[in-house]
Amino acid sequence: MFQLGKTIVSEEILEKNFVCNLTACLGACCVDGDAGAPLSAEETKILEDIYPKVKPFLRKEGIAAIEAQGTWVKGEDGEFETPLINGQDCAYVIFDGKTALCGIEQAYNQGIVNWKKPVSCHLYPIRIKEFSDFSAVNYHRWDICSPACSLGKELEVPVYKFVKEALIRKFGEEWFTELEKVGEEYLKGK
Template sequence: MFQLKKTVISEDILDKEFVCNLGACKGACCVDGDAGAPLEQEELSILKEILPKVKRYLRKEGLEAIENQGPYTTNEFGEHETTLIEGADCAYVIYDDQGVALCGIEEAYNQGDIQFKKPVSCHLYPVRIKQYSEFAAVNYDKWEICDDACSLGKELQVPVYKFVKQGLIRKFGEQWYDELDRVAKERNDRKV
């Protein structure tokens, strides 16, 4: 672990390699697990605001879950998450012709209907952020359903932090990311 401004970062995001391989996993991170995608406080009002434009992209089951539970849920720790369909698929999941799980929010964004790409936690995955009162912990979330992404990342030599560059910039800013990249390069130079 090392500190960068008000973040404490796991070295795994510099050392591990990762590139999503949707052809292999079929978007399993959006349908497996026991919770919805973590949401930040400011994303709650955004979800409510964009929902009318996103609805046309969603599946019937997702729409029903959102109608019954709301555009997001709150867990026992007071943390907000995307709504789930019967405790499994994210309510915002859609499928392409090959059966790959995609994000209905991101599809609405790609079509130019909304300006919000998707929850930042999804944009950052496999990086997870845990906010504490004085700092944020930035960790790599190793999940066996992403083994193919780890293999592809290793083959292409793409460290986790570079794979999620846009998500990290969105969360912490360009200056923070540039500093992270500098730290990574210095570490690599010391290894040689």
């Protein structure tokens, strides 16, 4: 672990390799698991605001789940998260054939909304845990992402480079520039 501004960062995001491989996993992270995507308080308000614009992109099951539960829910741990369809798929998931995609991101890609998706989804496989004085930035392992780890290793793309856009979105350009410097030095020493 090392400190970077008000973050404590795991070296694993420098050491591990990762590139999403949708053809292999089919977007399983959007449909597997036992909770929705983590959300910040600010993101719950964004979801409430953009839902009418995103709704036409969603499946009927997702719309039903959102209209029954709300655009966001509090999980068992008391944290904010996206609602699920029957305790499984994220309510915002859509499918292209068998591949799970984000309905919010599809609306974003078409210029309908200006918010790509929850930062937790954009950052994956990095998970952020907020504490009062700092944020912990950690690599999250999930067996469904084995194809992404293999592809990342083959292409030699460290986790932090794969999620560059999301890290900048979360912490800013200056923070990411510092992370790159640390990453380059760290990897030279390996």
